[in-house]
Amino acid sequence: MDSFNSINFCEGLLKSYEIVSLSSLEKALQEVKKKVENEKESALKSIEKIQQSIQEKGGIDISYQLLERQARAHKDLESARILVKELNRDYDKTSVMLENKEMQRKNAILLKNLVLELDNFNLNQSDIEIDPRHLIYLKHALESLDLPEYNTAQQAIEKKFTETKKEYFEKFAKSFVRKDVKSMKEAYDILVDFSGQQECIDFYVDKVTESLEIKDQQDDFYKHLKYAISEIEGIVNREIVGNYVKLLSIFGENSAIVEILLTEILELKLKPFIHKHLDSDIISSQNFLEYLASSYVETLALTSRIKSDISQLSLDLSLTIDHLFSNIFSPFLSSYFTMEFRSLKGLVEGSFEYILEPLNMRIQRKSIDIRLVTQSPEEDIRNAVDQCTDSVLRNKKNSIMQELEAGLVRCKKLSQSGEESANSAQLITIVLDICYTGIYHQILTKLSSCLEYKGIKGFYIGKIFYLIADLAAYVRDFNKEIAKKISTHLQISDSERCESLRKRVSASIDQKIMKSLHQSVILMSSESENILKTHQKKTDYCGIEENLDNTEACTILNEYLLEQIANIKKSLPYSQYSKLLTSLGQKLTNVIVNHICGYIVSQEKALLLSSDMNKYRNLILLCENEKVVVEFEKFRQMMNLFMLPAQSLPEFIHEEPIASISTEILAEFISHRKDFKTGKVSKLLPSIFNS
Template structure:
């Protein structure tokens, strides 16, 4: 029987029909084609369709009932909403009416109050004047009978009376009322002193309620400021025990006293400001001056560290104190801080630069002393005039003449430790500069430190070492194997300059990034880098010349003419000279890979391979080759190609492939030479190049090979 549950989402009609057919006997695939009965399936479909029609009717009736119920409920809600709207309108009308009546009554009350006040104020003033006249009469007769003036426990009431009489007495003629005026003034000062004494006593007892009452009364007296000063002095007494903890003690004192000030005084901002002024200009300034005066002239490093620490802690303290009521002047604490440190901050950068210069010079001198090397400090680095001293023999020579003893061979005169020490000092200097410089001087002060760093690290250390060591690179015609430690110079220069650039981006850039001095510093760094690259390129070029020159020397001394003019079958894979050259080539190549990095190593190795190729090309031009000698040359070229392939440069592999093809001309049969010369590898070369190699064959004249190029 069909039911509504069969059509629950998701409903797939095709799946529904398939499921119905599967359940019907003879309608599925069970039993194969013989088991299928279309008539039975048709009857089942017709019966099921009738059931679906009946189900549709039932669902339709149910939907109609639900729609009728929905319509009825909707009408009910609509009627209820209309009723609520009507009641809301009625309430709003009543509220407006009530508001109008309240406004009317309030107007009447205000009018009545004004009338009562107009009658009561003159009456009150008359009563107060009458009472004051009675008190004035007592002073006039010098006989005090009123409770307010005779009761010692009603001092605040007496103070108010005497204060008013004191104001009146100032307007009276002196000659006629001299006696009464003097008595009023005497009473005024007597009560004032008494209130100040009671205020001190209440302060000592922690009675803030009485302190507030006395302070309110005293606020109209001339001695009110003395009362505040006394309060501050008593609050600060025994508040400072240790100079090491003075900043915490100041904050603790302000935190403790601030609560009392807020409860006692009507103008807490004024009292708090006076308290901070007394603390800053007194205890804190004394502590700072004492701390800095101890090392200002004797120990600049300690002085700068103390100045940085004290100023930082003062700034931190000032920031913490902003939570207290300080009035409308937002720069109040900043002005107090500036009053303490102004003289020190004005001269800060001069002290900083002088200290850094002396420190960097000391670090540099200590390094050169450890190397037993004397460097002329006032000579420009570019002139390469340094003083080289052999202290053990007491011999000093100037310049780098070949016959003068020198102690620079094999020594790079570069020190990562020195660089790290100098960079650490400048990093701390930049940190002090950030805190101790104002916004207007920050970038200029940072640039001064940066210029000093460039001069001492880049120019006087790195630049000096590069130029000094480049003078010791052997020439290309050296008779001994050259010591190419200049590659170490390049490596260490790269490491040190990376450290320099890291400090530039991490430490200096945040200080000058938004100022006009940034481009100046960036250009200076770029200029220093380019200058070093030029010097290093020149030194590396001399190293390559020396290496290639030594290979030429090896070939000249070890390569025999008989190696290539022999009639004997080769009994080894390459000549002795070739083996020696290849071993030296790989040694230098590994040295370069260890010392250089990035694009630099690729560029230098490519240039190294090009010069190696040119040297071999010229070398083979010096010999005459028999057939078996040509075979030996091919063996040598194979070894040379292996060396070149280790450089991992397609360009160099192509060069040596061409050289290999040219050497093949030494062993090709005469009748095949023309075909080989016009082949793919050699056709792109100038005709004179293959001709020059063919001329090296021992059978060049006998086989009349010159006709190939006629």
């Protein structure tokens, strides 16, 4: 073990061998390993023997000696391992050096043989025969030598290199025409060393895509876009998916031929077609947006299908295809929304001007004072109503909502990621602002001003009411559509803001509409009063008996109000028309009662008055309000004050519902009996007249 304890033992062992070559070094190394293993085995046997002796004889001193020897053995083994590792490193280094020298020797011999072939070269001789691969190596070798004495040879090699490259390229092209895949592969492999692989790929790509002629006429963009998409998809399926095995056999599995083909098809065929249309100076901004959206959607669908087809080849070219797709549309998408915003704003403002054009007023966004040219009152009113009618019709036919929907759809597809909701909110805000504070506001202002004309006739009152109600119905539907678009297209924060704006501006318009409608009802009641005053004769209820069912005034008023009430119900929802008819019923009751109070009624003609009141009651019933009907019924029952003999009045005035009527009104009615003075009626009713 003493000899094993020293590294010198290993070094001496190596010296005992003659290391004159790499093989000798390797042999010495093996001997060292063998000796180390033998010594290790011997040491382990000694340890086992000593352990056995300890067990038999015992003794602490012997144990200490054993542990000391074991420690020295481990130390010697570690030293041996270090030496072996260093020997292995030297061995590997020596092997690499020898291999490099051998390679250089072979290369030198090859270069020598190639250079010797130059003796047979003649610059004027065109048919120099030399192996293509030797030609490539010789060219590179001469270029690296860069010696003047080889200039002539280098020129000859360059010429031969060019001719050979051209020769094999022509072979590749002819093989393509013959569909000879094997020959194409052989030519391509040679041309790779001639740096001619790109020419082969370009030639192949150009040939397989030459049938892809995308028309670019402006007359029908959508038709030609679909044609282009169809042709491109056909090329991909036929030349890439269908010929994938052929592509690999020609260009090799590691080639990027599929990516190159896709780039050629999308970047150099489809992209110019789309850009030519979108960059055209002869299309409007609206057409640009429509073309952009259609191109985007169709191309996105195409690339999705291509990804799916390519994935069947166990290829993942999603990033490449996405990049090519982005290259087509990124120049336009960066500024897309600015154009979308301006386009919609321009369209809505154009609708604003078109709708309000008949009103012949200066267009402003705020309420403006409307003054009509003074002609005859009748003609002024007729012209104003005609203008409003035209504007309301134009408003109903406008395409603002369709344009907004188209813009929102495009916005969802073309906006930058995360900006869809905010952009959509801006588009909705434009429409809310211009429609509610501009178009609807000014039409209602004009209609309201028409209601203020002095002496406006009932025909125009009804027509204006119908126009206001028609506009109200349109605004109501418009409001519902806008609310739906807000909830559909916007995220919570944008939705809350737009919804708040919608409620605010729509509430303002609703209030203005109801105010105008109530004003119309007031005018209807005024017109009813005018009809009664104009057509009611003083002798209608006290003259000669004419056997009439109703007076002329009652008949005319009934016809007028039947039409107005029907229009009110037809034009508005119940929630609105019920309020208006209640108001009309109340006002009509007052008009009729006050009107009757102005006429003398004979007992003979009281039946005609009662018949008129029944007619009026039917109108009140159409107003569909029980309280108004009950109130009118009290006054209708008062017609008995004219029909009954004077002696029956004291008892009758204490019966319901007459008893609930104030004495002032009773006194007013009774005083219009024709026999009031001659029959001394006041003395019969001291509780009414003495008070």
